Amino acid sequence: MRKIGKLLLILLGLLILLGGSTLAYVKMALPNVGEAQNITVNADAETIERGDYLANHLMVCMDCHSERDWSKFSGPLVPGTLGKGGEVFNHDLGFPGVFLSKNITPYNLKDWTDGEIMRAISTGVSKDGEALFPIMPYSHYGKLDQRDVEAVIAYLRTLPSIEAEHAQSEADFPMNFIINTIPKKSAFSQRPNPEDKLAYGEYLMNAAACYDCHTRQEKGQFVGQDFAGGMEFKLADGSIVRSSNITPHPETGLGNWTEAQFVERFKLYGDSAYTPHEVAKGDFQTIMPWTMYGGLEERDLKAMFAYLQSLEAVENTVVRFTEPAS
Numbered sequence: 001m002r003k004i005g006k007l008l009l010i011l012l013g014l015l016i017l018l019g020g021s022t023l024a025y026v027k028m029a030l031p032n033v034g035e036a037q038n039i040t041v042n043a044d045a046e047t048i049e050r051g052d053y054l055a056n057h058l059m060v061c062m063d064c065h066s067e068r069d070w071s072k073f074s075g076p077l078v079p080g081t082l083g084k085g086g087e088v089f090n091h092d093l094g095f096p097g098v099f100l101s102k103n104i105t106p107y108n109l110k111d112w113t114d115g116e117i118m119r120a121i122s123t124g125v126s127k128d129g130e131a132l133f134p135i136m137p138y139s140h141y142g143k144l145d146q147r148d149v150e151a152v153i154a155y156l157r158t159l160p161s162i163e164a165e166h167a168q169s170e171a172d173f174p175m176n177f178i179i180n181t182i183p184k185k186s187a188f189s190q191r192p193n194p195e196d197k198l199a200y201g202e203y204l205m206n207a208a209a210c211y212d213c214h215t216r217q218e219k220g221q222f223v224g225q226d227f228a229g230g231m232e233f234k235l236a237d238g239s240i241v242r243s244s245n246i247t248p249h250p251e252t253g254l255g256n257w258t259e260a261q262f263v264e265r266f267k268l269y270g271d272s273a274y275t276p277h278e279v280a281k282g283d284f285q286t287i288m289p290w291t292m293y294g295g296l297e298e299r300d301l302k303a304m305f306a307y308l309q310s311l312e313a314v315e316n317t318v319v320r321f322t323e324p325a326s
Helices: 002-029 045-058 114-123 146-156 175-181 197-208 210-214 259-270 298-309
Strands: 097-100 232-234 240-242
Touching: 045 146, 045 197, 114 146, 197 210, 197 298, 259 298
Parallel strands: none
Antiparallel strands: 232 240
């Protein structure tokens, strides 16, 4: 019996040693996506204009990296806060930790090279080599045409510099280890010809990272069916809004929508005459940044709709909104 007990202690010691070595490797050696590229982004007017379109209407970088006015429908951006960061993603929203969006104005990026910004956007590794939590969907951005990421970088350099400091993000255990395994090397592609509607629509949907909100998640893990909605977002007043099913299911999704209806829904919020209304406690509210997506080009919206209609139809009834408990 003593020999068995000694053997068990040895095995236990080995397991502890192996586990400790693994954790040390994950914490010290990862993430490993390589050095930042040695590049200088072309910052001509056309590139900056493309970056403006991407950052404000398709990739909507400014959605998370600015302040939003939640007293109004869809939380439009607060003027003068473009890129200042500071939005909090915490346990109330179902995240495994407390994560804050970064200041991406020249105030914070002035010491970053174009290659370092490229690496952060497309792989999820910051200037100091730390892994970023994938609230910023860098796994999607790493599949874009590199020219589009460069356009965003060129645009960010033009933002007014805002002096704003934010606390460091803190991941809970074991996410503080897991987070280092998430960044991957980018796998850039070539932006498809818009004439190839399905391929172009898929490219745009990836750039917009629609999958991440329209597929249900729990604690950062996807647990729902692709694009079938149901992802919960708890709002400040205690109400809950859920993402819609955008598969082509005829009853619970977009199966009965026409292309014209889809485009019209988005363009309504891009109309210069549109003004977001005030939202009282208990009234329907959404995190969907409609006023930003309202600036999408009609051609792009049609391609996105074509791609959505090509998906598998998933029956999933979503209760879009739950009022706060009284």
